[in-house]
Amino acid sequence: MTDAAITTEGLTKRFGPVLALNGVDLELPAGGVLGLLGPNGAGKTTLVRILATLLRPDQGRARVAGFDVSKRPAEVRRRIGLSGQYAAVDPFLTGAENLIMIGRLYGLTRRKASHRAAELAAQLQLTEGAGRLVRTYSGGMRRRLDVAASLIAAPPVLFLDEPTTGLDPAGRLALWNVLAQLTAEGTSLLLTTQYIEEAERLAATIVIISSGQVIARGTPDELKAKAGGDRLDLQAAPGQDLRRLAASIAALGSRQPAVDEAAGRVVLPVADGAAILPDVVRRLTAAGLQVSALALRRPTLEEAFLALTGQAAGTLPPETSAASSVPADAPRPAGKKRSTS
Amino acid sequence: MTAVATTARPLHSQRPARALADVAVITGRNLRRLVRVPTLLAFATVQPVLFVLLFTYAFGGAVHVPGTARYIDYLLPGIFVLSIGFGASQTGVAIAEDLGTGMIDRFRSLPITGAAVLAGRVAADAIRNLFVVGLMTGVGAAVGFRFHAGPVAAAAAVALAVATGVAFSWLNLLLGLAVRDPESAGLAGIFPVVILFFTSSTLVPVATMPGWLQAFAKANPVTVIADALRALCLGGPATRPVLEATMWLAALLAITIPAAIGRYRHAITP
Numbered sequence: 078m079t080d081a082a083i084t085t086e087g088l089t090k091r092f093g094p095v096l097a098l099n100g101v102d103l104e105l106p107a108g109g110v111l112g113l114l115g116p117n118g119a120g121k122t123t124l125v126r127i128l129a130t131l132l133r134p135d136q137g138r139a140r141v142a143g144f145d146v147s148k149r150p151a152e153v154r155r156r157i158g159l160s161g162q163y164a165a166v167d168p169f170l171t172g173a174e175n176l177i178m179i180g181r182l183y184g185l186t187r188r189k190a191s192h193r194a195a196e197l198a199a200q201l202q203l204t205e206g207a208g209r210l211v212r213t214y215s216g217g218m219r220r221r222l223d224v225a226a227s228l229i230a231a232p233p234v235l236f237l238d239e240p241t242t243g244l245d246p247a248g249r250l251a252l253w254n255v256l257a258q259l260t261a262e263g264t265s266l267l268l269t270t271q272y273i274e275e276a277e278r279l280a281a282t283i284v285i286i287s288s289g290q291v292i293a294r295g296t297p298d299e300l301k302a303k304a305g306g307d308r309l310d311l312q313a314a315p316g317q318d319l320r321r322l323a324a325s326i327a328a329l330g331s332r333q334p335a336v337d338e339a340a341g342r343v344v345l346p347v348a349d350g351a352a353i354l355p356d357v358v359r360r361l362t363a364a365g366l367q368v369s370a371l372a373l374r375r376p377t378l379e380e381a382f383l384a385l386t387g388q389a390a391g392t393l394p395p396e397t398s399a400a401s402s403v404p405a406d407a408p409r410p411a412g413k414k415r416s417t418s
Numbered sequence: 419m420t421a422v423a424t425t426a427r428p429l430h431s432q433r434p435a436r437a438l439a440d441v442a443v444i445t446g447r448n449l450r451r452l453v454r455v456p457t458l459l460a461f462a463t464v465q466p467v468l469f470v471l472l473f474t475y476a477f478g479g480a481v482h483v484p485g486t487a488r489y490i491d492y493l494l495p496g497i498f499v500l501s502i503g504f505g506a507s508q509t510g511v512a513i514a515e516d517l518g519t520g521m522i523d524r525f526r527s528l529p530i531t532g533a534a535v536l537a538g539r540v541a542a543d544a545i546r547n548l549f550v551v552g553l554m555t556g557v558g559a560a561v562g563f564r565f566h567a568g569p570v571a572a573a574a575a576v577a578l579a580v581a582t583g584v585a586f587s588w589l590n591l592l593l594g595l596a597v598r599d600p601e602s603a604g605l606a607g608i609f610p611v612v613i614l615f616f617t618s619s620t621l622v623p624v625a626t627m628p629g630w631l632q633a634f635a636k637a638n639p640v641t642v643i644a645d646a647l648r649a650l651c652l653g654g655p656a657t658r659p660v661l662e663a664t665m666w667l668a669a670l671l672a673i674t675i676p677a678a679i680g681r682y683r684h685a686i687t688p
């Protein structure tokens with residue numbers, strides 16, 4: 078058999094009318110890091126809960142650390158750590174007591190558990206609060222404590238469901254460092270996140286799910302390539318109409334251009350890269366539009382995510398879409414003569 | 419399978435001694451909570467003391483139980499059951515809260531059995547009840563209560579009271595896991611205690627009740643347990659009532675323990 082940390086085949090889970098997971102196939106090699114992305118309600122938490130033996134799948138199979146989650150849940154639990162989407166720590170224990178309790182339930186001796194608790198508290202900047210009741214913690218402190226609890230016994234397979242939600246930048250960085258160290262030492266990690274940057278930074282493989290189905294998977298570079306080629310950034314010169322700018326070049330893109338009013342920028346997904354640049358310049362000239370900067374670049378992972386999940390934020394809404402305004406403005410650059418000042 | 423298991427080395431050996439250690443850890447957690455939540459501590463201590471004093475002075479003048487010198491001697495064994503029954507409703511509330519906050523999710527992802535999590539709560543309750551029975555005995559003694567049947571019978575009475583608490587705790591764990599909402603769990607736990615209490619021999623002898631109620635009152639487990647406790651505290655033939663009480667408790671445990679563990683296995687934060 079493989080020595081994969083996680084494998085799932087056709088995992089399906091229904092909650093009444095909601096199909097939370099619809100045939101999910103995954104594989105995470107031992108020692109790997111998998112970033113699970115997806116919009117709200119995609120099924121990320123449901124997947125994590127099934128893998129952590131909290132929920133039973135309706136159909137399909139899942140193996141974690143070599144054991145089937147439905148048939149051998151006890152064996153799975155001896156090898157996993159879980160930090161769920163909402164911090165689950167006891168408010169009436171101190172931070173240290175929470176960690177030591179969980180450590181002891183993993184079978185650590187009291188001494189070992191205290192030692193690890195102090196170590197993790199230091200790494201996650203919780204030392205100052207370790208002796209205080211968790212009831213007095215801020216949200217971010219609770220979150221860090223919850224993650225620390227899942228790490229206390231250094232389990233070989235780790236599930237973290239949005240571990241950095243609510244953390245300040247320093248806390249996030251501290252956690253990333255701890256996780257990078259653990260995965261370098263061979264821990265297998267499955268992490269869900271809404272922060273694309275986090276997935277890109279920690280995960281070698283990214284899986285995007287939407288409506289319970291895997292819609293894309295691969296390395297960040299592979300996903301960027303899948304998201305419809307390159308992006309052309311057009312920084313409008315001051316005083317230019319962004320919508321006219323977008324409309325003038327819309328026909329050249331592989332998808333609708335996105336207008337970023339705040340940044341004064343139009344972003345056009347393009348399929349054939351540098352080859353269209355002369356056309357772009359010609360159309361801008363014909364329409365009498367000016368740009369202060371023109372740059373062709375790879376899409377960011379965030380743009381790839383939005384494109385792949387069909388949530389392309391910032392694209393023109395239909396009533397003012399480029400297509401409808403094109404006839405008024407710049408469809409036939411050769412037809413209308415305009416000054417190109 | 420074995421090749422895989424070595425790459426992901428298990429964290430926890432599963433020996434029976436470990437299960438006991440797990441119960442001890444969970445017990446410690448629950449005792450800490452009890453001490454740190456002021457309202458819980460008040461509920462656990464002030465209420466039993468109030469029960470002893472209120473019932474003694476409110477009913478003591480009116481009720482004369484044949485064969486007992488003082489009403490408090492008759493009353494106190496029943497008040498043990500009442501206080502323990504009321505206190506146990508906290509256990510249903512606590513497990514429903516643990517469900518809501520995700521603590522149960524966390525525990526269920528750990529290499530421990532559900533029985534250990536639940537037994538840890540029951541054990542903490544038992545320690546609290548031991549303390550509560552001692553406190554009530556002390557307050558009762560101040561207003562005239564005495565054990566009349568010797569130290570062995572007195573110890574047996576305390577043991578029976580604590581055993582009653584164990585059965586109530588399991589019942590409330592089951593209720594809390596079934597209704598899942600802390601407020602409903604509290605009500606669900608108190609409701610049967612109130613009904614059974616006022617239709618039992620706790621406050622007045624069954625013989626003083628109307629005929630239609632007597633049949634129910636005699637079969638009422640609270641009557642059976644209160645009578646057994648009374649026999650152990652006051653003297654007189656104790657074997658039969660204690661045996662009956664023990665059978666009631668064993669039956670209750672035989673139903674509630676597997677049912678509560680079964681519920682826990684599939685319990686999940688809503």
Ligand SMILES: Nc1ncnc2c1ncn2[C@@H]1O[C@H](COP(=O)(O)OP(=O)(O)OP(=O)(O)O)[C@@H](O)[C@H]1O
Nearest residue numbers: 092095097115116117118119120121122123124688
């Ligand atoms: N216990 C439940 N009962 C009913 N429906 C549920 C339950 N748990 C999840 N769902 C539904 O299943 C779907 C997937 O939910 P899930 O929590 O897995 O999404 P998610 O990807 O984690 O979302 P988010 O990013 O908001 O955390 C949602 O439509 C949700 O409403």
Ligand SMILES: [Mg+2]
Nearest residue numbers: 121122123162
């Ligand atoms: Mg989620």
